[in-house]
Amino acid sequence: MKILADENIPLLEAFFGDCGTITRLPGRNLTREQVREADALLIRSVTRVDDALLNETAVQFVGTCTIGMDHLDQRYLEQRGITYTNAPGCNANSVVEYVYAALCHLDVDWRKRRVGIIGCGNVGGALYRALSAQGVQCLCYDPLLSEADNPDLAELEDVLQCDIVSLHTPLTTTGPHPSRHLLAKEQLRQLPPGAVLLNCGRGAVVDNEALLQVLRERDDLQVVLDVWEGEPVISLPLLERVSLASPHIAGYSFDGKLKGTAMIYHAFCRHFGLPESASLVELTPPVVDNQLRLVEGSDWQRLRALIGEVYDIEDDDRQLRKLGKQVRHHRVDLAKGFDSLRKHYPVRREFGNYRVLGAPKKGPLADTLAALGFKRANSID
Numbered sequence: 269m270k271i272l273a274d275e276n277i278p279l280l281e282a283f284f285g286d287c288g289t290i291t292r293l294p295g296r297n298l299t300r301e302q303v304r305e306a307d308a309l310l311i312r313s314v315t316r317v318d319d320a321l322l323n324e325t326a327v328q329f330v331g332t333c334t335i336g337m338d339h340l341d342q343r344y345l346e347q348r349g350i351t352y353t354n355a356p357g358c359n360a361n362s363v364v365e366y367v368y369a370a371l372c373h374l375d376v377d378w379r380k381r382r383v384g385i386i387g388c389g390n391v392g393g394a395l396y397r398a399l400s401a402q403g404v405q406c407l408c409y410d411p412l413l414s415e416a417d418n419p420d421l422a423e424l425e426d427v428l429q430c431d432i433v434s435l436h437t438p439l440t441t442t443g444p445h446p447s448r449h450l451l452a453k454e455q456l457r458q459l460p461p462g463a464v465l466l467n468c469g470r471g472a473v474v475d476n477e478a479l480l481q482v483l484r485e486r487d488d489l490q491v492v493l494d495v496w497e498g499e500p501v502i503s504l505p506l507l508e509r510v511s512l513a514s515p516h517i518a519g520y521s522f523d524g525k526l527k528g529t530a531m532i533y534h535a536f537c538r539h540f541g542l543p544e545s546a547s548l549v550e551l552t553p554p555v556v557d558n559q560l561r562l563v564e565g566s567d568w569q570r571l572r573a574l575i576g577e578v579y580d581i582e583d584d585d586r587q588l589r590k591l592g593k594q595v596r597h598h599r600v601d602l603a604k605g606f607d608s609l610r611k612h613y614p615v616r617r618e619f620g621n622y623r624v625l626g627a628p629k630k631g632p633l634a635d636t637l638a639a640l641g642f643k644r645a646n647s648i649d
């Protein structure tokens with residue numbers, strides 16, 4: 269068995285080492301020649317899988333260790349009879365935690381705002397449930413869901429009137445509700461004064477050129493972009509204008525990446541009829557210092573400090589803006605720099621790995637900590 273894999277997939281040997289020979293390559297520029305002899309292709313979102321890559325190759329299984337599948341030509345794969353799969357929900361917690369960390373960074377207490385969620389699947393749905401558990405009023409836009417799925421469904425124009433709007437749709441260009449440029453100038457101009465817009469889905473769901481124009485017209489909006497049109501070549505003028513920027517790492521928790529590899533491993537074993545001997549539980553290292561102590565202060569101050577201790581989102585912003593400056597001074601290549609920031613992203617563990625000393629047993633802060641996944645540690649723990 270010949271396996272060709274993106275070099276950025278974690279624990280490849282641990283999961284797939286007994287399944288065959290593994291060749292690791294950079295995923296962004298895979299060629300048909302490199303793929304020709306492989307039986308299985310294990311990728312991430314940066315590899316476009318279509319006829320150009322797979323025609324006249326032996327590939328019979330494609331696994332993307334990601335949620336998004338917009339980089340797969342699914343119609344082609346089905347016509348060829350090639351089995352393909354993604355890792356649904358693998359890093360949903362990671363993205364939700366990114367949203368909370370971003371709002372903490374912007375000093376925007378979500379518990380006192382109305383939140384609009386566009387796309388309420390694994391990620392948007394998890395955000396919706398966690399916010400609802402905190403008593404936050406949410407409006408959701410998702411034309412593929414029914415009231416039975418989500419009692420807070422609303423029209424897009426109503427969701428765009430919320431104080432905080434978070435995007436969690438796939439990038440689609442066909443079908444009844446294509447999401448490409450879902451938010452263009454007309455929609456962006458509907459955002460209320462002082463609104464916060466976050467895009468952690470796919471860059472092209474927002475017309476980035478229109479967003480730049482609106483940000484030039486309005487200085488009251490706060491925009492958080494983790495995903496960008498044209499990645500890895502992003503708009504530097506837009507980078508300058510947004511309030512918080514990161515290089516497509518919202519889903520990059522260590523836990524989420526491992527779950528992605530594990531999910532593709534199990535799908536791979538099922539396809540090839542192999543024993544599923546590797547275990548995510550055994551291969552996931554525990555967090556060593558997982559006890560955190562709440563600082564003194566208001567609930568909001570304590571929450572901001574706690575989340576900031578687990579995830580320093582400001583460093584993601586700082587690194588990307590530093591890259592932008594280096595590119596403007598012609599010292600580095602933007603595409604290579606963007607990919608390098610992602611390749612060398614530091615380990616970030618999800619909130620559920622941490623126990624919080626001094627956490628209240630009940631009340632609004634206890635509800636929020638539980639909704640965010642933190643565990644309460646007793647002083648004798």
Ligand SMILES: NC(=O)C1=CN([C@@H]2O[C@H](COP(=O)(O)OP(=O)(O)OC[C@H]3O[C@@H](n4cnc5c(N)ncnc54)[C@H](O)[C@@H]3O)[C@@H](O)[C@H]2O)C=CC1
Pocket residue numbers: 335336337356357359360363386387388389390391392393409410411412413436437438439440445446447450468469470494495516517518519520
């Ligand atoms: N920034 C990052 O690191 C990450 C980004 N993502 C992106 O987030 C997307 C969503 O992830 P999941 O929630 O797990 O996917 P999902 O497939 O579980 O949910 C997507 C939801 O969006 C809805 N939707 C589709 N088209 C829509 C439209 N035009 N308007 C409104 N809603 C629409 C669907 O009905 C579905 O409920 C992924 O497809 C991926 O592109 C996912 C993980 C990490």
Ligand SMILES: O=C(O)C(=O)[C@H](O)COP(=O)(O)O
Pocket residue numbers: 276311312313314333334335336337359516517518519520
């Ligand atoms: O899971 C998804 O969908 C994502 O957007 C991932 O964060 C993509 O990560 P890479 O595959 O681009 O490393």
